[in-house]
Amino acid sequence: MRPLRVRFACRACRAPCGAAGRGLRLDGNAYAEAAMAGEAEMRTKAPSGGLAPWLPALLAVIVGIGFARFAYTPLLPLLVERGWVSAAEGAFAGAANLAGYLVGALAAQALAGRPERGAILNASLVLAIVSLGACAAPLGATWLSGFRFLAGVAGGLIMVLGPSAILARTPPEAKSRVSGYVFAGVGIGVMLSGALLPALATLGLVTTWLALAAMALVLTAIAWRRWPEGAGAAAAGEMPKRAPLAIALLVLAYASDGAGFVPHTLFLSDFVARGLGRGEAAGGLAWTAFGIGAVVGAPLCGLVASRIGAGPALVGALFLKAAAVALPLVSTSAVALGASAILVGALTPGMVALAAALTATLASGPAQARLFGTMTIAFAVAQAAGAYALSALFAASGSHLPLFATGAAVLAAGGLAAVGAVRMVGRG
The missing domain is CATH 1.20.1250.20 (MFS general substrate transporter like domains)
Structure with a gap:
């Protein structure tokens, strides 16, 4: 069959899709497959409810990295000062978080092809919330280190799987820009924790940890149903x-x-x-x-x-x-x-x-x-x-x-x- 030179537009945005709007050389069967792939991709877009489609990944990064990881830095001196842990124990808890992050990244690789990526990401967000809430209990260094480790696992899973779930459904010409939006969550989390935690700490460390967990819960609720469906089953x-x-x-x-x-x-x-x-x-x-x-x-x-x-x-x-x-x-x-x-x-x-x-x-x-x-x-x-x-x-x-x-x-x-x-x- 003679190859056809075609140009098609996405019905969602009316912009050329595929190779950034360039003509594609396809035979009849390939054209049909491309059309079906385009329809499948449209069906997997998140029900954003009018909000930006990259919003769930942004919120997940705020929770998993900004809160579950970086909020610990300004709290460490207070944990030591108020006798929850010694300086050495506090440092070990920080190292446990980095170890958990590595484990989470390793697990994310194994789970990358799963079609239930949205459910995995929601479970990771719940793990982050639980770990933040559990840190509110002054039960010693082992308890703190264990839940800092779990917070790291959640962060590693979110960092790898969350942005890729969104970028897989992003047009090629917009990937760099959307990636910038998503990872702004790191800085937003750092600034929120840096601005709010000193004031919250005057109410006590228990209140501070629970407030972090509550903020993470609110952001998780917003992101919960907005992950693209079937992202894990996308073509390699x-x-x-x-x-x-x-x-x-x-x-x-x-x-x-x-x-x-x-x-x-x-x-x-x-x-x-x-x-x-x-x-x-x-x-x-x-x-x-x-x-x-x-x-x-x-x-x-x-x-x-x-x-x-x-x-x-x-x-x-x-x-x-x-x-x-x-x-x-x-x-x-x-x-x-x-x-x-x-x-x-x-x-x-x-x-x-x-x-x-x-x-x-x-x-x-x-x-x-x-x-x-x-x-x-x-x-x-x-x-x-x-x-x-x-x-x-x-x-x-x-x-x-x-x-x-x-x-x-x-x-x-x-x-x-x-x-x-x-x-x-x-x-x-």
């Missing part, structure tokens, strides 16, 4: 011809981000407060600046990626983040430290958004979830290893500056790996 999609080496370099680049930003997430406030002798208030301002950047970073990175492509944007973000991490080596003025904190804060969820958008251009459905899951696992391992390694370096040197130098070097190396990956994908 094709990978680029040069995928194996390109993907390995891409995973390495993303892992470098996991280790490279540790100096800011663990040591920046301490560097300002004690290393520079400017006091705890100044150290707190540095973390606030980080949070401000985190709110706007993902949408901005998504916007940039929609203009220049997710691959080049990822490369540029890694090199820019390396420069931002290295900035304290050049100047310790308030302006320089503020700029460093804002940029690294912006590129923390921004890098996640770019990585998710790039994987969505390389694969779809379960294949995209597994690829992003592999990158998330590498990120989690590098983050944990980097935290231990840089802590040991700080103990040996007694100075914060080698930490920033090491983090910047790791990020720059990741930028070089990303250059190689993007070039191979472009030739694939």
Whole structure:
């Protein structure tokens, strides 16, 4: 049969679908299959009720990452101060959360092809709510660590499965922008917890934990029935011809981000407060600046990626983040430290958004979830290893500056790996 050159539009948006509106060469059978696939995709769209279709993923990221993971950071000093745990026990509970996150990411890979992805995501949100509520009981370090671990599991599942469920149903030209919207949830969660928890803490830690659980419950109720149905059964999609080496370099680049930003997430406030002798208030301002950047970073990175492509944007973000991490080596003025904190804060969820958008251009459905899951696992391992390694370096040197130098070097190396990956994908 003579091939036909066709151009079709989605009835939902009247915009060309498929290869970003380009003509597709299809024979008669292929055209019928494409038409049926388009109808199936339309049937799997979420009943958004007039709300943005990416809303459930945004809310899930706020709950699973912003609340279940990052809300612990401002609460840790209070937990120690009020005798719930010792400093060492509190640190162990924090490490348990990272371990749970890794387990959740591993589980997400195994579950990526399941058609019940919406139910899995709802169960993960419930797990996050339960873990936050359980932390309100002052029953000791083992209890706290156990539920911090479960909170991490919920976060890992949500981080891998939630965005991919939405991106699988997003037109190619909108993937980068939508990814930015979704991962803005990280920064929103950080800002909400940073702004609300100090005030709530005056009412007691029990009230604070229960308030977090209540907020998570409200957001979960909004997202509950809005996940796309059948997302786990979507077609696997094709990978680029040069995928194996390109993907390995891409995973390495993303892992470098996991280790490279540790100096800011663990040591920046301490560097300002004690290393520079400017006091705890100044150290707190540095973390606030980080949070401000985190709110706007993902949408901005998504916007940039929609203009220049997710691959080049990822490369540029890694090199820019390396420069931002290295900035304290050049100047310790308030302006320089503020700029460093804002940029690294912006590129923390921004890098996640770019990585998710790039994987969505390389694969779809379960294949995209597994690829992003592999990158998330590498990120989690590098983050944990980097935290231990840089802590040991700080103990040996007694100075914060080698930490920033090491983090910047790791990020720059990741930028070089990303250059190689993007070039191979472009030739694939």
